[in-house]
Amino acid sequence: QKEVEQDPGPLSVPEGAIVSLNCTYSNSAFQYFMWYRQYSRKGPELLMYTYSSGNKEDGRFTAQVDKSSKYISLFIRDSQPSDSATYLCATRIAGGTSYGKLTFGQGTILTVHP
């Protein structure tokens, strides 16, 4: 079983829709949770970064973490064609020699059509 599971999609939505992307994880040691966006032929770029449970909002993007159920979500409001990309959830532990290692989900391919 993968430590982080993500529905690979693909997901296709009309412009203006609300998009929900989800991941589950199995390791209780994960303390930091991230969402990366990856455009074609580019490296992952950080979108949202949260620590522990709760919500974090940044413009049209909201990240949710529920540590009790080991569930991570990203919501995109008023989706735009420019949001079309692969979205990757990632987690890491808080310390130790592996403090820098990110564990990724498989990525979800999102297409927002006009």
Place this chain on the structure above:
Amino acid sequence: EAQVTQNPRYLITVTGKKLTVTCSQNMNHEYMSWYRQDPGLGLRQIYYSMNVEVTDKGDVPEGYKVSRKEKRNFPLILESPSPNQTSLYFCASRAGVGRPDSNQPQHFGDGTRLSIL
């Protein structure tokens, strides 16, 4: 501009021919790592380095070597490449523990697409 630079961006080569993918960062980061990205598997860590002359294996180190002789550079070496190493490779860096920016997330390069025939 803060950057992680990888070279080459694309490479097609043959089985057994040694190759090196370079990675350089300009942020004075202590921590650097290599990932490979494969369809359906996401990104998986190959090797990482916590500082100069300190390297360790990640989840999928077989067939790869790394070195960290300078803080800014972290090359990935394939001594005898095989077709199962055909993949998209990413280098990443972040600040080390104890720095004010140590909780900042990793910066990624734009990737190197390797095809081993």
